[in-house]
Amino acid sequence: MGSFDLHYSGTKQICFSCKRRDFHPSLHFYILVPRMKKIRFLLVLGLNSALVIALNTRIGILPPIGKFLDPFAGFWQNSEGQSSPYEEIVTVPGLEKSARVFYDERRVPHIFAESETDLYFLQGYITARERLFQMQLQAFAASGRLSEMFGEIAFETDRLARRRGMAWAAERSVAALNSNEKMMGIIQAYSNGVNAWLENMSIRQIPLEFKMLDLKPESWSPLKTLALLKYMSNMLTGKSWDFGFTNSLAILGPDEFKRLFPRQPDSQDVIVPPPYDTVETLTTIDTPEFFQPVTGVGALIQPEIDASLGSNNWAVSGTKTKSGKPILCNDPHLALNLPSIWFEMQLHGPGINVYGVALCGAPGIITGFNQNIAWGVTNASRDVQDWYRIEFRDSSMSEYEFDGKWVKTEMRTETILVRGGQAVMDTVLYTLHGPVVYDSRFSDPGKPINLAMRWTAHDESNESMTFYGLNRAKNHDDYREAISHFLSPGQNFVFASSNGDIAITHQGRFPVRWPWQGWFIMDGSDPKHLWQGWIPNDDNPHILNPERGFVSSANQAPVTITYSYDVSGWYENFRNRRINEQLNGATGITPEDMMQLQNDNFSWTASMTAPLLLSNLDTGNIPEKGMKYYDAMRQWNYYFEPERIAPSLFELWSKETYRRIWADDLPDGEWPSVHHTLELLKSDSTFKYSDDKSTPGNVETFSDLVNASFQYAVDSLERMSVQSYDGVHWTDLKGTFLQHLMRVEPFNRRNIRNGGGANIVNATGQRNGPSWRMIVELGDVPRAWGIIPGGQSGNPGSPFYDNQVSTWVAGEYYELIYLISPDALPAGKWEKQILEPGE
Amino acid sequence: MHYLPGNGRNKYWSPGNENRFEKHFRMSRSLKTFSLQTLGLISLAWMGQGVLSMPWWIIFPIGIFSGVLVSNKPWQSFLAGFSAIFLLWTAAAIHIDLATSSILSKQIGELFGGLSPVILALVSGATGGIVGGLSVLTGALLRGIVGSKR
Secondary structure (H helix, E strand, O other), X not given: OOOOOOOOOHHHEEEOOOOOOOOOOOOOOEEEHHHHHHHHHHHHHHHHHHHHHHHOOOEOOEOOHHHHHOOXXXXXXXXXXXXXXXXXXXXXXXXXXXXXXXEOOOOOEEEEOOOHHHHHHHHHHHHHHHHHHHHHHHHHHHOOOOHHHHHHHHHHHHHHHHHOOHHHHHXXXXXXXXXXXXXXXXXXXXXXXXXXXXXXXXXXXXXXXXXXXXXXXXXXXXXXXHHHHHHHHHHHHOOOOHHHHHHHHHHHOHHHHHHHOOOOOOOOOOOOOOOOOOOOOOOOOOOOOOOXXXXXXXXOOOOOOOOOOEEEEEEEOHHHEOOOOOEEEEEEEEEOEEOOOEEEEEEEEOOEEEEEEEEOOOOOOOEEEEOOEEEEEEEOOEOOEEEEEOOEOOOOOOEEEEOOEEEEOEEEXXXXXXXXXXXXXXXXXXXXXOEEEEEOOEOOXXXXXXXXXXXXXXXXXXXXXXXXXXXXXXXXXXXXXXXXXXXXXXEEEEEEEOOOOEEEEEEOOOEOOOOOOOOOOEEOOOHHHOOOOEOOHHHOOEEEOOOOOEEEEOOOOOOOOOOOOOOOXXXXXXXXXXXXXHHHHOOOEOHHHHHHHHOOOEEHHHHHHHHHHHHOOOHHHOOHHHHHHHHHHHOOOOEOOOOOOHHHHHHHHHHHHHXXXXXXXXXXXXXXXXXXXXXXXXXXXXXXXXXXXXXXXXXXXXXXXXXXXXXXXXXXHHHOOOEEOOEEOHHHHHOOOEEEOOOOHHHOEOOOOOOOOOOEOOOXXXXXXXXXXXXXXXXXXXXXXXXXXXXXXXXXXXXXXXXXXXXXXXXXXXXXXXXXXXXXXXXXOOEEEEEEEEO | OOOXXXXXXXXXXXXXXXXXXXXXXXXXXXXXXHHHHHHHHHHHHHHHHXXXXXXXXXXXXXXXXXXXHOOOOHHHHHHHHHHHHHHHHHHHHHXXXXXXXXXXXXXXXXXXXXXXXXHHHHHHHHHHHHHHHHHHHHHHHHHHHHHHHO
């Protein structure tokens, strides 16, 4: 900047009034010409620089506009056409030998590698290319680092994840994995593959979401893979009803509690029927007097629990199928996100040729088939998370009581980096039970309580071994060996092999507990309240080739009460009945029959509840607007078809009745299941919980609740904006949609008109549903069908982002192309790619 | 020092001080300058962004360079810079859009409040254009200062 000295030089001043250049004292105004130019230049330069900086900066949630709109590197570059092909020859540094990848019409990669290392390297490389943002988001969510991407808004989520010991558990797993050279090698190869893509990717290829957030993808590491597996564990077992049960127990007292919450639900169709041949029988566990109502549990922050997460799997033996070969089916019900949680692929290498779906961030195939076997998973739904109240010696919290002694707490300081803000430090205390999730710094403000969590997901384990083994398994023995490494999250592994075997195992590492142990918050100082040990792996329920010719699971109770161990958990009671009833009656089963069953919309719940509701309805008092719904429901066959109105009424009516029964009696508590409520109603004619406690002096009957709920349901339906000519259709009420991981509205896919719902075999709820439907018919060469609600690509700008959605909605399948050798591609559209090692 | 109309060697720049021939010559010369500058800018920006994969703000130094190099009136400099980058960016965007059946631009347009793909391409072009224009203007003004010292 120049000087603004007025007496600088006469030659540079011009009189504005008379154009003289010399200095002539008067009222005339002088323009400082050269400085004017300089100032003008500096102003424009300043404006220009400011604009460039502004357009290169993320402001609020707006992406950096200039950078984002730039057609050479911004979002435009993420547009892909139907015919945007992959490069035919790619040089990939880090690859050992030349490899081939064939992409079929749906862009499923069929990877042919010369070595195991190369195979997993390429799995990482290709997954990163298609799903990089999803990988990073899941890894960051898993270790409580979302604030680094999204700022303040994600802070509480991160803090809860850290307090629940997610990052700690992943780090422990890495330490444990270091001793397993083989698996570490595989996870490292996968990680190297991801990083090879990251390093070779041009700025144009940075995924759209990173461009919107103005972030660079972070490099991958084995820690991220293990964090992801812990994240899956959290999704499937990170639940606990202990606080709710504790509150309910305080209200009900022990006897009534036992009546409302039976340890083992009645009339169960279990996964593995008796007899059980267990190694140990534990009849002499020293059971402490447990029913001491614990008070002081307020409304603590808990991760969202979604009851509609679940899955179906089954296998039918050759005696029941048309082909004479076993058929295996699996559909895991998970969050309906875009991109889909699964990435479909075939992996071919020395000693392996497997097809199925993988998690984005972990090596191997999670559910799928090879030439000899097929397998699938459903959640075991066992309770593997317990809570202990901790007494600290003083406010420094450096010692806690256990077995009459003071034990030192361990401290772990979590540093949460917040984008656009300051890093926040949070010290989490660790006891012998596990992390103290809730304490004076993180609790219900009114009711501080110190609670430590014992959770199997915190334990060291190596689930990758299971998939490594299953991917290569040839028979039932291999399958049993492979799944023995699977500790958490507990899963029901269904199995079928080309030699005709079918089997199912309720697999995981589960604690031995005394009856009712772990239902309520326990005393952290009492050694009797510790888990009593582990159920031996061989005692996990397992069945091979049962008489009835099929095995199945749908998150129901694994065993009956005659099993030696306590198996508390939260089990589904309806889907399995429909599946078993259908399979029991079936003969000459074809894959098409199985497709029909996976898409079955019959609701067992409705078939049991609807007649009860209708018989309690005062039919003389139905409002005009409710008649059409009432009529529809009377003629209903209990199928949740998309364009029907009866399911809409049923859904609102039954939910409201259920709510009215329990909400006033157990306000902060857990409620008895729908299934058990029905059992109670059947056996108890004067059901005392029908009374609404908020109306003293008035004793409501069950019929009163049913009628009031009917009114509520009809009023709600009338108010809805999604009316069709004949009322609110089920699909509109349900409103299934596929949500983009960052919840960017234009990237969501709405208007999904399908049926099904919670507790139905076709378990498509609003936000959860069949995330992968698979049917495998074994034989010399397996034939298989499958579909994911989305597509192979994670890029909203690709036609392969959502190309499978409409097929999925229609309940249809794609035939999966299982290549035996790279030299015999079947007819169809193929893209071939050769990957060469290089620098 | 020639700052005012009609002063010294810059007499052609004074509208009242030129004959028809001179006027014609001036217009065609400035048109030629403008076109050449615009084309030069398009090529340079395309080299930088399209070929060498440089970040978008490379148009800022390119613009300044071009403004310093080419003698032009400030407003014409701006116009040349704006036109060049606007044309380049819009054309590139539309090219991508046509090749990919607007799959992504439809969704991004929705994100920006319901812009159609073509409007989104024009908005993209204009965003680059403004930066391009200002950069060439900055360069032209810099030339004015540097030039004035010679």
